[in-house]
Amino acid sequence: MEVAQQEKAVAETKKTQKVSGSVALLEALIAEGTETIFGYPGGAIMPIYDALYDYNDKLNHVLVRHEQGGIHAGQGYARSSGKVGVVFATSGPGATNLVTGLADAQIDSTPLVCITGQVFAHLLGTDAFQETDVINITTPVTKWNYQVTDANEIPEVIAKAFYIAKSGRPGPVLIDITKNAQIQQFDFAGYEPCNHIRSYRPKPIIRKEYIEQAANLINAAKKPFIIWGQGVILGKAEQEFKALVEKSGIPAAWTIMGAGAISTEHPLNVGMLGMHGNYGPNVLTNECDVLIAIGMRFDDRVTGRLDKYAKQAKVVHLDIDPAEIDKNVHTEVPVWGDCKETIPLLTTLLEQKEHTSWLERFRDYTRQEVEAVINEELNPSTEEMTMGEVIRELNDLTDGDGVIVTDVGQHQMVACRYAKFNKTRSNVTSGGLGTMGFALPAAIGAKFGTPDRPVIAIIGDGGFQMTIQELGTIMQTGVDVKIIILNNRFLGMVRQWQELFNERRYSFVDIQSPDFVKVAGGYGIPGKTVGKRDDLKSSLKEMIESKGSFLLEIMVTKENNVFPMVPQGCSVSEIRLK
Amino acid sequence: MSTLNNSGEPDKKEFTFTVYTENQIGLLNRIAIIFSRRKINIDSLNTSPSEIESIHRFNIVINETEDVVRKLARQIEKQVEVLKVYYNTNEDIIWQEMALYKVPTDDIAEKVSVERLLRENGARAVVIRKDYTVFETTGHREETDALIQVLQPYGLIEFVRSARVAIIKDSEGFNRKLREFERLEPGEDVIENEFLNKRDKVFTM
Numbered sequence: 001m002e003v004a005q006q007e008k009a010v011a012e013t014k015k016t017q018k019v020s021g022s023v024a025l026l027e028a029l030i031a032e033g034t035e036t037i038f039g040y041p042g043g044a045i046m047p048i049y050d051a052l053y054d055y056n057d058k059l060n061h062v063l064v065r066h067e068q069g070g071i072h073a074g075q076g077y078a079r080s081s082g083k084v085g086v087v088f089a090t091s092g093p094g095a096t097n098l099v100t101g102l103a104d105a106q107i108d109s110t111p112l113v114c115i116t117g118q119v120f121a122h123l124l125g126t127d128a129f130q131e132t133d134v135i136n137i138t139t140p141v142t143k144w145n146y147q148v149t150d151a152n153e154i155p156e157v158i159a160k161a162f163y164i165a166k167s168g169r170p171g172p173v174l175i176d177i178t179k180n181a182q183i184q185q186f187d188f189a190g191y192e193p194c195n196h197i198r199s200y201r202p203k204p205i206i207r208k209e210y211i212e213q214a215a216n217l218i219n220a221a222k223k224p225f226i227i228w229g230q231g232v233i234l235g236k237a238e239q240e241f242k243a244l245v246e247k248s249g250i251p252a253a254w255t256i257m258g259a260g261a262i263s264t265e266h267p268l269n270v271g272m273l274g275m276h277g278n279y280g281p282n283v284l285t286n287e288c289d290v291l292i293a294i295g296m297r298f299d300d301r302v303t304g305r306l307d308k309y310a311k312q313a314k315v316v317h318l319d320i321d322p323a324e325i326d327k328n329v330h331t332e333v334p335v336w337g338d339c340k341e342t343i344p345l346l347t348t349l350l351e352q353k354e355h356t357s358w359l360e361r362f363r364d365y366t367r368q369e370v371e372a373v374i375n376e377e378l379n380p381s382t383e384e385m386t387m388g389e390v391i392r393e394l395n396d397l398t399d400g401d402g403v404i405v406t407d408v409g410q411h412q413m414v415a416c417r418y419a420k421f422n423k424t425r426s427n428v429t430s431g432g433l434g435t436m437g438f439a440l441p442a443a444i445g446a447k448f449g450t451p452d453r454p455v456i457a458i459i460g461d462g463g464f465q466m467t468i469q470e471l472g473t474i475m476q477t478g479v480d481v482k483i484i485i486l487n488n489r490f491l492g493m494v495r496q497w498q499e500l501f502n503e504r505r506y507s508f509v510d511i512q513s514p515d516f517v518k519v520a521g522g523y524g525i526p527g528k529t530v531g532k533r534d535d536l537k538s539s540l541k542e543m544i545e546s547k548g549s550f551l552l553e554i555m556v557t558k559e560n561n562v563f564p565m566v567p568q569g570c571s572v573s574e575i576r577l578k
Numbered sequence: 579m580s581t582l583n584n585s586g587e588p589d590k591k592e593f594t595f596t597v598y599t600e601n602q603i604g605l606l607n608r609i610a611i612i613f614s615r616r617k618i619n620i621d622s623l624n625t626s627p628s629e630i631e632s633i634h635r636f637n638i639v640i641n642e643t644e645d646v647v648r649k650l651a652r653q654i655e656k657q658v659e660v661l662k663v664y665y666n667t668n669e670d671i672i673w674q675e676m677a678l679y680k681v682p683t684d685d686i687a688e689k690v691s692v693e694r695l696l697r698e699n700g701a702r703a704v705v706i707r708k709d710y711t712v713f714e715t716t717g718h719r720e721e722t723d724a725l726i727q728v729l730q731p732y733g734l735i736e737f738v739r740s741a742r743v744a745i746i747k748d749s750e751g752f753n754r755k756l757r758e759f760e761r762l763e764p765g766e767d768v769i770e771n772e773f774l775n776k777r778d779k780v781f782t783m
Contacts, residue, residue, distance in 0.1 A: 139608050140615065144658045147603075164658055198759045199600050199661045323652035 016187040021151030021177065022051035024188050025115065026059060028158035031191040034086050036060045036448045038073040042090025043130055045117025047182035049088075062448065062477055065469040067094050069441035071101025072467070075110045076445030079428045080403050080455070082236065084165050085445065087114040092130030095137070095176070100435055102141040102172045107432030108257060109234060111170035113161045121149040121178040134176045143171030151184035159194035168202025169321040170234055204322055204336035211342065214316045214333045215349035217290050223358050224250045225288035227273055227281075227302075230257035230431075231295015231319060237340040238262065238424045241294065244347040249354040251362050253281035255296050257431040260421030264400065270362040274302045275566045276413040279373075279575060280365030282566060285310050286573040287361075294318045295339050298328040299432065308571035318342050372577040373563045378418065384557040385533055387411055387486045391418040393537050394456070394484075397544050402454040403428060403446050407439035407463035410492035413562045415458045425450070437466030443481045444473055454482065454544065461487040461513045471523040474549050482543050483527075483551040485516055488558050496561045520551040527551035588643040592621075593665050594673065594744045595651065597636035598628065598752055600659040609636065609660070612653050618642060622675075624741035630756055633661070637673075637744050661759055666746055673744035677722035678704070679713045679729050680736040686711055689732060699725045710735060 019027070025048060029037070037059055041049040052061055064070040067089040074085030089098055095116040105112050119128040135147050144164045148157055154177070161173040218224055226248075232241045238261050245252050245262065251270040254261065262269055271278030273285070282304075285291065291313040296302070303309040306328060314332040317325055318339050325334040335342050377388030391414060394402075400420030405428040406412040412429055421427055428446050430438040443457035464485050474481055495509040517527040527550060530539045536554070543550040566575045599605055606625060613620055622639035640647070647665050655663040683706065686692060696702060701715035715725055722739055 135604055136607060139604065140611050145604070196762045197658065198756075200658045201759075321656065323649070323656045325652075327649055327652075 016189045018185050019188045020047065020051060021148075021154050021181045021184050021186065022048040024151065024154045024186070025158060025177070025182075026051055026055050027188070028155055028191050029086060030055075030058055031193070032158070032162045033083065034059065036062060036077060037086045037088055038062045038064055038070040038077070038445060039088030040064055040067050040070055040090070040094060041088075042092075042094045042117065044091035044119055044179050045088060045094070045115075045177075045182070047179060048115070048117065048177070060448075061088075062444070062473065064441065064444075065472045066467070067097035068100055068437070069444075069467050069470040069473065071098045071105070071112070071114065072435075072438050072441035073445030073448070073470075073473070074112050074114070075101060075105050075108075075438075076405060076428050076442030076447075077449040078105075078110050078112060078445075079442070079449070080425055080446035080453075081449030082425065083449065084111045084113055084162055087112060088116075089114065090117045090130065091119055091134065091176075092132045094130075095132055095134040098174070099137060099141060100433075102138055102174065104430055104433040104435045104438065105172035106141045106143065108430070109170050109230065110172065111165040112172040113158070113165050114172060114174045116174060116176045117182070118147065118176045118178045120180045122180070124149075124178070134174070138174050141172070142174050145174040145176070147176040147178070148181050149178045151181045151186040154181065155188065155191050156194070159192060160197065163194040163197070164200065168200075203320060203338045206335075206337040206342055206345065208345070210333055210335050211345045212349060214292075214318075214335050215346055217314055217316060217333060218248065218250070218292060218346075219349075219351050221288075221290035223284075223288045224248070224290040224292060224355070225281075225284060225313075226250050226252035226292045226294065227255070227285070227296060228252060228258045228261060228294040229255040229296025231339055232258060232261040233295075233424055235295060235320070235339040237295075237343055240340060240343040240347070242266075244343050244350070247347055247352050248350045249352070249359075250292070251355065251359050253278070255299070255302055255431070256416050256427075256429060258296060259416055259427035260424050263423075264419070264421045268359070270359075271366070272417055274299075275304070275568075276417065276562050276564065277302075278366070278417070279369040279564050279577065280362040282564070282572040282575045283365060284361060286312065286571065288313050290314050290316065292316045292318070293329075294343070295320070297321075297324050300328075303328065304566045304570055304572040304574075308573070318346075369564065369577065377414070380557075382557060385536065385554065386560055387414040387488075387556050388418050389533075390484065390486060390536065390540075390554055390556070391415055391458075393540050395420040396537075397540055398454060398456070400426070402426065402456050403450060405429070405439050405443040405446050405455060405457045407457075407459040408434045408436045408493075409460045409463060410488070410496065410560070410562050411458055411460045411486040413493075414486075417562075423453075436460075436463040439463060440467045440481075440483065441470045441473070443483070444470060444477075444479055447479050447481050455480070456482045456484060458484045458486065460492060461485055461489065461516075462491045462511050464516070465511075465513065468519065471520060471525060474525060475523040478548060480548050482546075482549065483520075484543070485551065485553040486556050487513065487516075487553055488556050488560065489513070490558055492560075493562070495559070499559070499561065500565075500567070516551060516553045525549045525551055527553065529553040529555065531555040588645060590641050590643050592639060592641055592668055593644070593647045594668070594671055594742065595636065595638040595640075595647075595654070596664040596666070596744065596746060597638065597654060598661040598663075598756075599634045599636065600661070601627070601632055601634045602659045605657070605659050608657055609638075609654055612650060613638075613640065616646070616650075618646075618650075622741040624743050626743075628752065630752060633752070633756065637742055639742050662752070662755060664746060664749070666744070670748070671744040671746055673718070673742050674716045675719060675722055675740055675742050676714065676716040677725065677737065677739040679715075679725060679734060680710050681713070681729050682733050682735065683708060683711045685732045686729075695728065699728060701725060
């Protein structure tokens with residue numbers, strides 16, 4: 001009786017109101033703190049767009065020029081802000097255009113909620129106009145997906161979508177909503193966020209004994225080495241991580257996705273790992289005695305040849321995703337859990353130390369790398385400009401405070417190697433998937449995600465042409481994105497491989513470009529081409545100081561190579577300086 | 579640990595996955611692609627409601643190395659709607675497959691001592707009609723195969739075999755575990771970390 005009375009009271013306070021599925025969706029988004037949506041309308045999502053017409057004051061919808069641009073913008077937004085990116089697309093081609101971005105977000109653990117329209121439920125399976133089996137197409141590239149055919153499901157499903165996207169190891173979620181469910185009026189009892197799904201444990205339970213084992217190993221180590229990845233940033237554990245590094249005095253290197261979690265200027269930050277990473281971190285991976293991996297997944301671009309990777313070292317692996325433990329590298333001590341919680345527990349047990357002579361080994365390698373590679377890249381003796389010197393000049397102007405959004409290829413490696421990162425969430429790039437065309441739309445999203453920080457997209461001449469149409473989005477929204485095109489008139493990374501491994505058989509890497517400045521001009525975006533070193537600094541300054549967007553095309557050496565390099569199939573200690 | 583074959587590679591053998599899941603459309607596909615993305619063939623797949631309402635149980639049989647099987651188990655368990663994954667070798671489980679055999683009644687009645695045939699093969703007649711008879715037997719693959727050989731000379735019309743169903747010898751059932759999953763804050767039962775304690779044997783979240 002008492003229970004029944006309580007239930008009645010709850011029902012009375014929770015007044016339901018008749019709304020459409022579309023309105024319930026928008027209310028749910030607002031309740032989840034969504035401010036910006038990146039999207040493109042179409043037939044099967046029209047009821048949602050119709051509802052959106054009345055929500056102009058609460059939700060900022062950014063009309064992109066292609067759904068791929070929309071999802072990359074959502075990714076840029078999520079990566080720069082730490083919030084969930086929200087993307088709308090219609091059924092059929094609209095939804096299939098999301099697939100590249102979903103795959104990118106899945107492999108780089110980016111929290112997204114994508115809403116796609118779908119044909120009426122009664123038409124499912126009939127090859128209706130713009131019908132595609134979106135759920136099955138996107139299953140391998142989503143953390144979770146679900147098809148809604150009844151409006152009553154919408155509040156709960158959207159709550160689950162946000163919870164799944166942002167909790168644990170984040171990832172993209174896609175919700176496909178049939179048109180009838182968008183239109184259907186139902187009793188909406190208000191929105192309840194989700195905080196528990198019985199089949200889903202976002203955070204594994206922390207086991208103290210393994211933290212103790214890890215601490216014992218680390219405390220006894222003579223040559224410990226920390227390698228960190230994006231997990232530190234996703235776990236919002238930058239401060240905790242810095243404290244661990246500083247107390248233990250252990251040299252620390254980063255994967256491309258981990259860049260900026262602690263400043264590139266920090267004395268214990270010894271540089272970037274991987275195929276085009278720094279010399280010392282790669283070579284000394286095969287010399288350290290304890291390798292402490294934090295929030296990283298031993299990608300093949302980081303490990304090089306696996307059977308010759310850190311074989312001498314005992315590996316401690318901190319990760320929130322149990323499936324990452326022992327996936328590629330055998331772990332001595334697995335420390336499962338949210339690194340925001342595990343790192344401080346570990347730090348407490350670590351001895352305060354300085355590994356002076358071990359750290360000096362890294363410095364030695366840095367000196368060799370500076371001499372053999374970095375000096376010439378940053379202060380070239382050639383008449384033509386290098387990508388590296390552009391980044392050096394940019395560092396002087398921004399002092400590492402900007403958000404650097406890069407595309408994929410040589411310019412990406414150079415930017416990540418040489419850019420100063422003073423703040424976390426400063427490096428937005430397509431790491432795992434290597435998606436050319438990522439940078440321009442991701443930069444747009446990044447700016448919406450952090451409107452107070454300068455956002456600088458650094459893109460190659462090839463990748464820029466893959467999503468060039470998003471200049472239209474910049475034009476229409478007036479978003480302030482600085483665009484640097486490093487133009488070497490080649491698909492540079494493939495050309496580099498063809499030079500090094502295919503006897504200079506330059507097969508389809510010689511790419512022509514339009515007059516980028518004119519194209520930008522057509523969209524009302526001011527721009528400039530720089531071909532001479534003398535104009536570089538002033539042009540970059542002009543770009544940075546310009547009021548809104550600006551496109552700066554910089555002509556760089558055609559056939560420059562990115563070094564150091566761990567050739568494919570080689571061990572990290574076989575890294576080449578030339 | 580796994581044994582090595584002549585070329586120094588670990589031996590592949592039969593492993594049976596037991597997967598407890600929510601009853602959700604599309605989940606079968608989500609699980610199946612974890613195998614197919616590695617180009618691994620599923621030898622046998624059974625899915626059915628479990629003894630617990632709303633919980634489904636999968637049995638999946640593949641032939642692989644234990645190292646790969648362990649990674650697959652973790653990648654399956656990582657799926658949002660999967661509650662729990664176990665994997666076992668044939669020594670760890672009791673398993674059966676059921677088979678049906680349709681034969682012409684005339685031939686089988688005239689030429690065979692049916693009673694003896696049934697007894698020797700642990701089979702029974704499910705349907706006996708004038709035109710055909712359907713036998714059923716359950717057992718391991720070689721046992722159901724054996725009856726095909728026996729019936730082939732008498733004009734076996736049709737044969738069908740079910741997927742493997744398996745019981746884990748040292749399991750304690752899923753009821754207690756499920757109660758833990760339903761709690762917001764997991765208790766000891768989920769904290770128990772079989773992977774870490776018996777690293778090569780079982781995996782759990």
